[in-house]
Amino acid sequence: MLVLAQIMSGAGLTAGITVGALLAEEMLGSTGLAGVPSALFTAGAALGAFGIGRLCARWGRRPGLALGYATGALGSVGVVVAAATGSVALLFPALVVYGMGTATGLMARYAGADLASPARRGRAVSAVLFATTLGAVVGPMLVTPAGEVAHACGVPRLAGPFLLAAAAFAATSVVLACLLRPDPLRLARALAARDAGAGTGTGTGTGVEGDAGTDGSRAGAAAPAGRHDVAVGTTVIILTQVVMIGIMTMAPVHMLAHGHTAQAAGLVISLHVAAMFLPSPLTGLLVDRVGRRWVARASGPLLLAAGVLAALSPAGSAPALGVALVLLGLGWNFGLISGTAIVTDALAPDRRGTAQGLVDVGLAVAGAVGSLASGLVVARDGYPALALAGGLAALLVLPVAGRFPRRAPRTAGPTGRHG
Secondary structure, eight states: OHHHHHHHHHHHHTHHHHHHHHHHHHHHOOGGGTTHHHHHHHHHHHHHHHHHHHHHHHHOHHHHHHHHHHHHHHHHHHHHHHHHHTOHHHHHHHHHHHHHHHHHHHHHHHHHHTTOOGGGHHHHHHHHHHHTHHHHHHHHHTHHHHHHHHHHTTSOGGGHHHHHHHHHHHHHHHHHHHHOOSOHHHHHHHHHHHHHHHTOOOTTOOOOTTTTOOOOSSTTOOOTTHHHHHHHHHHHHHHHHHHHHHHHHTHHHHHHHTTOOHHHHHHHHHHHHHHHHTTHHHHHHHHHHTOHHHHHHHHHHHHHHHHHHHHHSOTTOHHHHHHHHHHHHHHHHHHHHHHHHHHHHTSOHHHHHHHHHHHHHHHHHHHHHHHHHHHHHHHHHOHHHHHHHHHHHHTTHHHHHTOSOOOOOOSSSOOOOOO
């Protein structure tokens, strides 16, 4: 059911990505403020991540995720009403509420990891992200048809994708509330408590050499270096997110300013989103077999290549920019899956809900800052300068992912290579 929910929510996830900046530019009349929508819905994602994390910690994944998606549907309707009435005062808070739905889409990846063993945790996370691919890739391609539907209803065309988001998020909320049983996090806690009581020492504690810590003394116990691992994983996630958000947000604005159509911009974003999610099974396998930190390190050069290519691409070449955004999505995918595995490995089930929510709060806040700054940088220095600066910033992943010393491998059970 989690996979089905993610397929439906994927279409809603990309509505703001594809046309949010364009809608703001049209309503505000300023390119410098075109990054405001992405900043607002990533700020909303921060609020949503905190609230959903607390709900999941107390009541389980099902009520937390279902309520998050319902909130995203409400925000989507608010954006449509704001566009129809030309109300900037309503647009801004509606984008914040919409952002809570996007936070839910990403936080669902933790549900995939709740019941996975350390040796398969990367693949479990990747399965949930991969499920988002269909809706997320198809969503931007529906920009023009959704716009026509909106226009027929007397709503500006650029608000059309938010109609799609409202329907997708609402349907996802209902599916999760009714069908996600048993609750993954509550079941993981029950199994960990049972193993602890039986003294088996198996649990969900980490055992991946150099990536995930050492055996816990009880089921689900955090590794001795757990706090360090949480810091490493969180930093990798935040760095890759802020670089991706900054470069991606202004790509449609850059394309339309140089004569491309909204359909062409939507196609480029579709390719980008496909690269964000479609490689997930392979990335998850690499995380489990090669090592968390090796995959995290690889995200830096991938994002650098994306930034350099985007900076050097001719303004009139949609294919070149499309390749750059594919590399951008792939680098983000590497960083998110490896970082999520590092964080989850370090947390016992009874600590996951709140701690993972706080990780995603940091992710969303950093993304909001990067998104807001992206519009200002493009207005002052141009898109190539933004892309190049983002690519260089991504190289900070290299020292972060290699910061802490390796630990001794387990003597039994599944192990991986040093990360």
